[in-house]
Amino acid sequence: xxxxxxxxxxxxxxxxxxxVGPTVKPAIKTIGKATGQQRSIxxxxxxxxxxxxxxxxxxPLSLKEVAQHAGMSASKAHFYMVSFKRVGLVTQQExxxxxxxxxxxxxxxxxxxxxxxxxxxxxx
Numbered sequence: 001x002x003x004x005x006x007x008x009x010x011x012x013x014x015x016x017x018x019x020v021g022p023t024v025k026p027a028i029k030t031i032g033k034a035t036g037q038q039r040s041i042x043x044x045x046x047x048x049x050x051x052x053x054x055x056x057x058x059x060p061l062s063l064k065e066v067a068q069h070a071g072m073s074a075s076k077a078h079f080y081m082v083s084f085k086r087v088g089l090v091t092q093q094e095x096x097x098x099x100x101x102x103x104x105x106x107x108x109x110x111x112x113x114x115x116x117x118x119x120x121x122x123x124x
């Protein structure tokens with residue numbers, strides 16, 4: 001007797017009906033061609049509001065403070081800060097848990113400075 005073929009994997013049933021489920025924001029922001037703007041990745045722009053808050057700060061900030069400056073919840077900011085910490089863009093103090101710009105932020109700034117043409121900038 002020949003072996004019976006399997007009909008293949010069954011499609012997964014969603015627990016949430018498509019017309020009732022939560023609204024998911026697209027990861028890529030689409031902007032009309034008529035405006036001349038390029039498409040962008042919204043999560044990167046959102047994350048850099050946190051980096052901007054650290055850049056403007058006089059010293060290390062708590063997660064709550066960073067989130068407030070960036071206009072988002074602390075729980076949302078936490079996910080970004082974990083990723084930024086992993087790549088070295090931010091550091092977190094062990095004792096206080098406060099955040100500051102990290103070594104990679106310094107490296108980026110120094111790299112940008114090396115590329116400046118000071119003669120062109122000063123008009124000499």
